[in-house]
Each structure stands twice: as structure tokens, then as C-alpha cells.
Amino acid sequence: MNAPKPVTAFGPDFPFAYDDWLTHPAGLGQIPAARHGESVAIIGAGASGIIAAHELMKMGLRPIIYESGKFGGRLRSEIFEGTEDVIAELGGMRFPVSSRAFYHYVDLVGLESRPFPNPLTPTAGSTVIDLEGTTHFARELEDLPTIYKEVAVAYRASLEEHSDFSALTQAVRDRDPARLKALWDPLVAKWDERTFYDFIVSSSAFQALSFRHREVFGQVGFGTGGWDSDFPNSMLEILRVNLLELDDHQRFIVGGAENVLQRLWRQPAACAHWPEGTTLAGLNGGATMGRAVRIARNDNGSLAVTDSWGVTRDYAAVLATCQSHLLTTSVAVDESLFAQKLWMALDRTRYMQAAKTFVMVDRPFWNDPGPDGRPLLSMTLTDRMTRGTYFFDNGPDKPAVICLSYSWMTDALKVLPYGPEKRVELALAALERVYPGVDIRSHIRGNPICVSWEADENFLGGFKGALPGHYRYNHRMYGHFFQRDMPHEQRGIFLAGDGISWTPAWVEGAVQTALNAVWGVMTHLGGSSPAENPGPGDLWTKLSPLSLPD
Template sequence: MNANTPPPASDLQVDFPFDYAAHVSGGRRMGRLPEAATGARIAVIGAGGSGLAAAYELLRAGCQPVVYEAERSEDGPGGRRLGGRMYSRRLREADSAVVELGCLRFPETARLLRQYADTFGVRLEPFRDNYAAPTTPLTVLDVDGRQYAAGKIEDLYDRCDGFREAHARWQQALARIGFFQIQRDVAARDLAAVRRRWREVLVRFEPWSFYRFLRAPDGAGLTHDQARLLGTAGVGPAVWDSFFDLSLLEILRLLLCTEGSSLLYAPEGISRLAEGFWSHRTTDPHGRTCSVEAVNGGAPRPAVRALDIEPDAAHGVVVHSEDGRSERFAAAVFTPQLRLVETGVEVRSTVAHTPVLGPRLWRAVRRLHYWQSSKTALVVDDLFWDKTSMDGVTLTDRLRRAAYTVDYGPARGPGGRRGVLDLSFTWAQDAMKISPSTPKERVALFVRDLADIHPEVADELRAHARTGEAVTVSWENERHFRGLSRWSCPGDHPYQRDLFAHFMKDFAGTPAVPGEPPNALYLAGDDTSWSPGWLNHALASGLNAAWGVLRQLGARPEPGNPGPGDVWNDPHYTPLTTA
């Protein structure tokens, strides 16, 4: 690869560069169970992306996954909602328009996700993201009350004072620490080089915040105003100044899978992917046709209230659900936000003074940092923004932060609507500002800002705000989420590593997390991934847990297809520490 060629993005997780997509592609299964373990019943708690991926692959390997879900939905199977933050809402049957309340977009590099989407027949298309010409007609940056229009980010160089130098210094700093070379090494699958260069970045910058790197002379060396401008304009999807407190490593991991990649969305709603995991008919190792839906009798079980964990993994786990049922399983995969381990689901040992999680794992769970996030969308009957300055993406330092216009194509029926205006996509303190506000109040606030930024369309915007239908969510207020996702702050790398390593138990010869008991509980979900917020990595975490369950049951890898735990001791894969 030519050194002057922009490096490609990759969704290979640099901390553990295992190719999950290849592992389950082409009909490959995650392991071969001994005959005595075939049909083992496994509790999968949470029907989000990670839980559904784990259930689907456990089913393909010969287990019977029993899914529990706390979220309710009138149109979901058995009144339960599938998908977790894969949460799409079509407000009327005649609408083509879909409101994405969780997974709005994902990188084209997300091979595992795209592979499942192809299997389930879920259509994907380019997303109108910032500076994504020609997919996005226009990106308008509004900062300090002034507006700057751009097709690509370089258009801001001569339009927004100070941006050329700020962006150039940022790019130079990334090159200086070896970021672009790491991208090239990942693309070439040179894992030895990836490991060597990432170790240097990890050891040096693990204590650094994103803001420190932007300001420090041995980072990007920006002034405060330049850092603020760059943060508002965006250096990657959703990396605004809301994220200045995050670990620099978190930002670099995000950029590794997005810098140089376009973004995609599901025009029929990302919930279609969840429905695919649930209802797609696949085959077990004996060639019998089956689906997660069929194994579960057409509906998930209700919310879990308590888990009784046997110290001996061979005795499994007892799951107590809110309908009063208590049932024993060979193992349990726990995928909800891990804050629920402290606040919503009682996890207890059946033997006194025997921990369910070791002290290091409890420490990691208790020190998770969740970011608040809110989204407010307006479903409208026509694309009133077409060919105006609002046709695309608006980024601003005002209350609403980011707005997107999306055309979902011709309505599905008479009177249906095709347009969605994402009025606001906010994080952290910006989300907290409107957390107590009603939907009507939120719409009024965001329309006020957008009308000021786009005066030529202000009257139509106000009119559609009166006649359109608004949907909003604040993820920190959702009982079973309590925040959108975990993000790491400086000093969190040891916690992140331990959470990721939980699925390994002691299968590699010694506990992957010192002091961790070898019971039949497996943590998965976004919290345990290296780069949270991205659905592809949540899916991979479900595969990790599925591998752990299969290994506990005595499974061995299919020839030539080692799983994530089978390569754990390989120095190209073992997650690094800061020591």
C-alpha cells in the first residue's frame, strides 16, 4: 500500500484483532459440541444485539437458547421488544419513514453486522452523515452564531477562520503517533506490527484525555478556541466537544473503524436486524431447521429479577423471572447494561462467602462511565427541506448539537409519510439540559435553534413542527438502560480489559481475570466491548460469550476455525495491559 494513499478504516478491534465475521461466515459454526451436551438449555438475558447474536450462534451450534427480555412493545413477540438499542419505530403502517432511537448509523467496515444483514435480507444504504458528499447535499456548521456550508470537511478551510490550521494540526498529530500506520497494518493484517504500534500508543497515552491531546504541545498543540472549533465541527461521527473528558484511546478506537469509511443505515429500520436474528430459520449441526423464535415458543420470557449462580459451572444457573418462574440452565449469558447488576438484577451465589464475580470484575462494573444521550425526531409528510441549507446535516454549538434530514422514499400507503428530521442528537451535559423537558418543549427548543440557523426555511419548519409527529428518548431515563452506552475515561483501560476478558474464565489455563471464579455466568454486551456504541462490537461480544458457553459444555473448534478464546494465548491477540 502506497504510503501516500489514505489508509482504509477497519472494524477489526485493535486490542483483540480477531476476525469475527470470518469465524461465522460461509456456514461455519462456533464449535462442535459433544453428543451429551447437544440440546443444552442456555439462558440469554437481554434481546439486544449481543444477546440475539449469542442466541443465534448457540442455536446453530446445537444448544437451545432461552431468551429473556425486560422491554415491552405492543407489536413485539409476546409483547416484548427485540433489539435493545436497535430500536426503530414506524409510527403509522402507511409510513415509509422510520425513527431510529438507538442505532442511527454504523460504519461500512462493520463486516460482521453486514454479514448478518445479508443473511437476514436487511437492506443497507449510505447514511447522510456530516461531510459525506455526494450522499449528503450539505453540511452546515453553526458556531458562535455564524454559519459555514461545506460538502466535505476541507471546504471549511477557507470559510471558517482558524479551521484549516486546527484540522491540519490534528491530522499531523495522528500521523506522528502512528495512527495512520496502524490503520495500514490492520488493513494488511500485519498483526505483529499492529500489536507493536498499539502497545506504544497504549502505554504512552492511556492516562490522557481527548482534550489533553488536543491541547498538549506533544499532542495536536491547539489553542482552546481551535480545540473547541474542531470539537464542534467533528473529527469523526459524534466526536464533539461533549467528549473532551473521554480517554484518548476511546477516540482513537472510534476513529480506527470510521476514519476513511462511509456510514450506512437500514432504510427499513435497524430493528429488522433484530427480527432477523429472532425469526431467521437456520440449521443445527444435524441439519434440522430451527429458529430462535421457534425454540422460544414465539416469544421471549419476561424480565429477570435474580440469578442464582452455582460455584461449580457444571451445576449451571437458576434464573428467576418477574412472572414467578424459576428455572435452571446449563449457563447464562447476561447482556444488559451492567449497571443493572448493581441496581436491577440480583446476582447471588448459592454458597455463602463464594463470590459470583471476583473483586477485579466488581471493581470494573462499579466504575463504568455511562454517557447520557437524547434524540428527538419529527416525522413529516413532505421533504420541505429539499434544496435548502437544511438539506443534509447541521452541526452546532447550540443546545441541539446535530440534526439530520432523512428521506425514506415513497410512502407505503395512502396518507403515509416519508421524511424524518432528526431535530437533535445530543450527548452528556447537552442531553442533561433537556432531560426533564417534555416532548413538546424539546421540539420548541430545537425548532427555535434550527429556524435561526436556516432562516429561509424557518416558516415551513415551524409549520411542520405543528403538524408533524415527534418522538423522543433520553436513554439515561430508560429504566433498563440508565444511559446510552459506556465510554472510557483516562485510567479505565484495566477495567475495560477485565470486562472484555470475562468470557475466558480459566479456559486458557489460568483465570484471564485474576480471582475470577469459573462459574457458568458470562457477561456480554456493549459494556464488555473495546469500542462501545457500535453495534458491530456488541454483536462480537455476544460471540465471545457464546464461545465461553460452548467451551464450558466441552465443545471444540471446527477444524481450521479457531474461536476467540482459542487464540487467547497467541501474543498477537492477548489484550495488552499498561504494565
């Protein structure tokens, strides 16, 4: 019997097969030889910026990259002091296998991935769930009290009741755009203005259960835990995560996710126009530009970017991959470059808070057996302020890493005013209540590493979390790369990033919008995709997301 087709990040709003476009032997496209060597500005050296730059370089353009902070964006792998390879993944740390376009680049640069130690997975080994002062140890769902199984069953039933989820999943597996849109588009109108919490409480399955069941679901979630942070969000955002299996079958990048971009920056590629051995690093003189502070239209029609030192350079096109709020707070963008409806979408985008606290320890001591024969510590989900605690084992005799706390929204704001040492103290105090008598402190080495993305002036938040009614805003941002019908004064500047995508917080959205922008820049400069490998803009009219009336 044939194995079922895998679920991939195909649609559902715009069901275009980005991974097939990437791997087609005909290539993504080409630009006229007269445009070869022209410079394109890329604002941001994160996943979208570097991947778009790599593909534009291959077409014979010179991508010039501006970065206001740290190379890598929210693929930020911080190395603990005194080590070479012990890391804290401050941004993206777990990558679902359905992210086929992202893994294209992981494979291209020769990096390895391994299963992520999520709750109730074999990689985690064991999981502890601590709610309202009661602790449960489990290796799989069947080890937990009945209420947890009832919650899991109820959520699956809710998905079927409200969205015909099995049929939707099959359409994604089959990569059937017509069937997928026939099922998905009615859900857009039905659920855009309703919350995740509304989806839960209005389902027959949860109505038959208690408030306690909803509390448990909010803490443990349907995958990696902590989903009450998303209860106010538009249900469409959650449905996409479920449907595309973004919260399932996740892996981590050995050596750090940032290495995907670091290697792509230095890796030669076969390019039009440029000589053999050309790299992004080489085209940028070995380093990125600094902060971009202004984007404007010149009298000659080209676009000009001014850096923080007051130097202005002209470009054939500009790609902005930074978080959208930076386009009104950090970068002075001429208002005429975007339509007012797009400005509304960019400004009204809502970003969620996210915080992580990591420590390095001398060894993976949590595997030591306790008095009850269980491991001393386990992957932990709790209603305490740590919310999620993860363990990263680098080998029995090597320094290891504990993510003491990964939290969102209100839980992230609780630690916002505090420095790393205070955050560690708060996390340890919480874990000591879950694991009384277990000594974590004596194993800690070096200095902790922490992040609050909302406190970083280059981000102002962790990732987008669309509120009810935000579908129209997302549609405007995502579809901006298709500029055929725009006024000329608004053409040539493009947007990309996971916040522009339909799937914020997942790197696949950053990759897919980067590829949309590549097509946009290519066609803006007179190029095209080959007929046998049409790009996203070539199929936009046929596959474009549902338009809701204003």
C-alpha cells in the same frame, strides 16, 4: 495497481478476525451430542443477545431469551404512528463499513444499507455549521473558512505525532497481529490515563493554533461532530474509533436497524440436533421471557434465573448482555459468581448520556430552494442545544423524518426533564435562529418521538465512555469469556455487549463480544472450534490484550 486493503474492525487490543471466523466453511464449532437440547439463558434481546442466541442455536442448544423492555435493545427503530415504514432510529443509526461481523448478519437476513447523511458527505447534499452565531454553508470541506481546514490538518498531524497513525492503519489493513500489537501496546501504557483533550492540546500542531481552533474542533470534530462531549474520555477510546474507521463510511439500514434482529429471530438456520426450519422464535415459544430479576448458583452446580413473576428456571450457562450497572440495580446476581475485581470493573463503568428528538414531516421540504438558491435546510452542526440535526428523505412525495437534535452528555441532560413537545419546541427555537424565516412547524405531522437513554431503567445510559485509568476495567470485562483459569464457582456465566467491548457505542463491539461468549459457552459445555478455524479463546493466549500492572 492493486487497490489498498480495506480498514476493518480488526483489533487493535485483541486482533482476531471475527468476520473470517464467521464465514469459514468449517463453522464456529460444536458441542458434544450429550449436551444437545440443553437450555442457555440469554439476558437481553439486543444485538449481542440475539446474535449469540442464533449461533448457539446452530450448535444444538436452546437459547431462552429474557427481555425487560423492548426487543432490539439499542437497535430501536420506532415507527411513526399512522405509517408502516417511516421510522426514527432511537439507538444505533449509522454503521461503518468496517463493521464486517455486523454486516455478515445484515447480509444473512437480506437487508439493504445505504450511505448515511453525515456532514459534508454527498448523501447529506449540504451542510450548515453554526458556531457562536455565525453560519457557514458548505457541500465539502473546501467550502468552509480556512480555520476549519486548519483544524482538520492539525488533527491528522496530531494522530501522526502521538501514535504513528499511518503505520497503525497499515497494520490494520494488513491484518498483521504482531505488527499491530507492537505499535498499539505501547500506546496503551502511554494514553490510558490521559484524556482526548490532553491529546489535542499537547500536540505540536494544536499548540501552534489558537483556543478558537480547539473550540471549532470540539463542535465539528473529525467526523460526525460534537466531539467535545468526549474530551474527558480516555484517548485510547478515541484512537480506536479513528483507527478502525468507525466514524467514516457509515451507512444506515433500510427499513430500520432493529429489523436485523427481528429477522434473525424468525429466520431458520441449519442446526445441529434441531429439525429443519428451527428458529429462535420457535425455540422460545414465539416470545421472549420477561424481566430477569435474579441469577444464582444452584446446589447442583447449574445456574438459575428467576423472572419478575417469581418463576425460577435452571440453565447450563447464562449470558448477560445488559448494561453492566443493571447487574447491581435491576438483577440480583449472586456476588460469588464474579470475582471482586470484575465487580469493581462492572460498577465503575461510566455510561454517557444520549438524547434524540425526531419529528415526521409531510415531505422532504428542506430540498426546496430558498431565496438564495440553496436548500431551505441542511444537515446542521451547531453549538446550540440541538448540536446535530439530520434529514432522512424517503422520496419526494412521501413523509420524511428530521432528527431535530442528537446530543450527548451535558447537552442531553439539558432536555432530560422535558417531554417530547417541549423538546421539539426547544429544538425548533434553536433552528429558527440558524434558519430565520424557514417554516418547519407547518410541515410536522403526528407526534414526535424522543429518547433519553439515561432515563430508561433498562439502560441507565446511552453507551460506555471510558475515563482515564479504565483500561484495566475494560480488560477484565472483555477477557471474562476466557474462563479456563477461573474458580469453578465463577464459570458458566458470561458477559457481552458493546459496553463489554473496546468500542462502546458501536454495534460491532456488541457482535464481537457476542461471538466471544459463544466460544465461551461452547467450551464450557465441552465443545470446541475446529482446528482449521480456531475461535477467539483458542488464540487468546497468543493475541490477548496488554496487561497493565495493578
